[in-house]
Amino acid sequence: MRIATFNVNGVNGRLPVLLRWLAETEPDVVCLQELKAPQGGFPEAAIKAAGYAAVWHGQRSWNGVAILARGAEPIETRRGLPGDDDDIQSRYIEAAVKGILIGCLYLPNGNPAPGAKFDYKLRWFQRLVRHADALLAHGVPVALVGDFNVIPTELDVYKPERWLGDALFRPEVRDAFTRLVNRGWTDAVRELHPDERIYTFWDYLRNAWGRNAGLRLDHLLLSPKLAGRLKSAGVDAHVRGWEKASDHAPVWIEF
């Protein structure tokens, strides 16, 4: 069983990249972020033809999240985080797939910081922590998966000093991530590779991919039951080198 997450940066603009990667790696469950497509603009037919059923929460221009399952129908359990009825951004969708509850999230970027966008990020994070607590309380196997827009530690960034003031790396955000994980979650990739420099994102600017100037932003957090079944984890970094690539690479775990 393989679960993957991929910030596609435009599900229609990147459709050839997405389909090529799906055919190559055949993950069982896929969480997508940054669809950048309205609800009616999701390429459902092409994804179905690739063997995947999907639930998604679209939004025009920005955001948008989806959960894909190979040979199974994801049963949607929630769209949108609780705690703010005025938040209309499509950043969270949740579904049950093959006995696992999957929360697919796209945490706000938060730049520029400080400012209104950073405040929104911190509020969204607090809502996520509360909801994550509720999920753990159910006692079922849960994975919280997606683009957290958080560089957790200095090991997750090519040049830490350059990112100190950035909304991806500011102390408040790193603390929030650590607090979330410490409530009972396992950062799957870091658990299996405690000392490795691992990146999942390379900026389009300044030849970041060519210089391997990367960040680790995409994470898979596992509830205790699921963490005990973890066998392997990695990043499909080569996908970042393809034509018309997203600025993120897919990240995956295996049970």
Added chain:
DNA sequence: ATGTCACAGCAACTGTGA
């Protein structure tokens, strides 16, 4: 600041967010 990408609105290019 740098300088790359997708998408919206609109029909060439600028604005926005990342």
